[in-house]
Amino acid sequence: MTNTGIRVLMVEDDEVIREATGIGLARLGYQVQGVGDGLEALELLRQLQAEDPVDAVLLDVMLPTMNGTQVCQQLRGFSSVPVIMLSARGEGIDMVTGLDAGADDYLAKPFDLQVLDARLRAVLRRSQRSAQPPAPKASEPAHAPGLSIDPHRLVVSLEGRQIHLTPTEMRILLMLDREPGMVVSRTEILTEVWGYSWDADHRVIDVHMQRLRRKVGAERIETVRGFGYRLAGGSS
Template sequence: MNPWKVLVADDDPNVREIIRLYFEKQHIQMIEAQDGEEALELAEKESPDIIILDVMMPKMDGYEACREILKRFDIPIMMLTAKGDEFDRVLGLELGADDYVTKPFSPRELVARIKAIFRRMQKGRTGTDQDAQQIYEFDGLSIIPDRREVLAGEEKIILRPKEFDLLTHMAKSPGTVYTREQLLEQVWGYDFIGDIRTVDVHVKKVREKLNPLGNDCIHTVWGVGYKFEVQQ
């Protein structure tokens, strides 16, 4: 039996009912919210393992709910949207969402993506002892896997889980050039079925947090992908 607790926020009761019936078959506990404000309240009260947010909701839309939830909690978020425009998909990822599903969707696909997120989370928690004990130090930058910390000098940099995983993976092999496809497979996992732009979004977020402190360490290799390299 899956011990998962999933919060689903959608103002359409029919959508929630379809998801709830399928979740019951998969032995997934579902918590329901009708809008973004209720989702925020339940996130604090129920401590779900993952949150699914519809974009178009009253009182507080999915994007705003995503922002507020990530300010307070470290919970994976999946965006649920009827919009097919690339801008809307990328916006959710830029805000910190882990994945998205576009309506109309099948409950089976939704559960498959949830399972993929949990597998990636578990993979991130179960690295080798050697990886956990290793500290990666560069000019003014320290990456400490066992504490999942990044230090720029003495200042601690707060990275989202997947941002940390991406940075650490590339820092293990400085100078190695990775394609986006390779990073998706090696960091997110072969079963990730989201947008390849996910890599670009996460690289952008890491740069926004490190570059102002003088740590320009992820470089674009035009026409190929990215590499980690700290200029001495």
């Protein structure tokens, strides 16, 4: 993937960080637009969504008028654009609230520009693949009680009722459903779903797994301590 023509909106209230990061990304071929206010960013994203959507958003947690978590929550109401949350504090609570709000990844400041580039490339690859996810085992939608996964229509039902999954949650579930009962390591999940296995905080996976368990049933996704996760019993 070449960075040329990739449009990134950076939402950061620190003008020095915003400009320095923008210059660095521009040298790597990105087209970067910056804003320093949460509400302004949300209004701009609504406008761009209707006219010419950006390819990715870098979203700081601490922002005036509306914080990054609030921006991300509202953004997810009308857009699935890849979002990387940024936080100067690097605290676990920032990561959890950011991912719960719908962010795709999280990066603590200060960060290396090359790491940011790699993370952007990874979320953009995932976004491009979302329309054509890796094919798991063949499965037909089931109306009987239980978990049903239709990999062709990307529809998941629980006890006959369709449930909404984010693209990241869907990719994780499809990956686990390929071989139900087999353990999938965190590294394998990072490599396939996030697109990288280096410089990674595995808590990103844990947060997504918690969200996925709440939606499909905690008993259906087992943690194998020290190894990874497995789907208990698979889908109907």
